[in-house]
Amino acid sequence: MALKKIITVPNELLRKSSDPIETVGDNEKKLIKDLFETMYHNKGIGLAAIQIGVPKRIIVLDVSQKEEKKNPICFINPIVKKISDEKSIYEEGCLSLPETFIEIERPKVCLVEYIDQEGKKKEMECDDLLSTCIQHEINHLDGRLIIDFLSKLKRDVIIKKLSRNKQNPDRVVV
């Protein structure tokens, strides 16, 4: 296992659409382990492969609460098959958008079809936080980010701020 660096906006890779997985082999299994390690290390509840720079349709999630047992789930080639009319709103953050939180309304329940780590086809009904989280991560696979839910004006302000942060040299106080 290896801890990977998470890429952040404005890295253009985050806008790339990821490729489907044909077979779950050793490389994919290693990638999944790296994704879990990187997600837990950064205290995230979800991570898509593209966020460590790999354009493959793989997502890892764990929405268990602090006091609960860990509940790692991996979705390969996930597709949303059904959504509820009922919506829920969460303030979402993203490991690829430091210090940015946006209220987003999404379907409260969604049915996701995917392949698991053993290569088996599965379906899962996702509710509330899990529903929001899986939809957020599937957006990553299509090059979509939470700032796309904002107006262009607000989006540009955030991108500009994050771009500026990146160019700043390290500050030293002597």
Ligand code: ZN
């Ligand atoms: Zn994200």
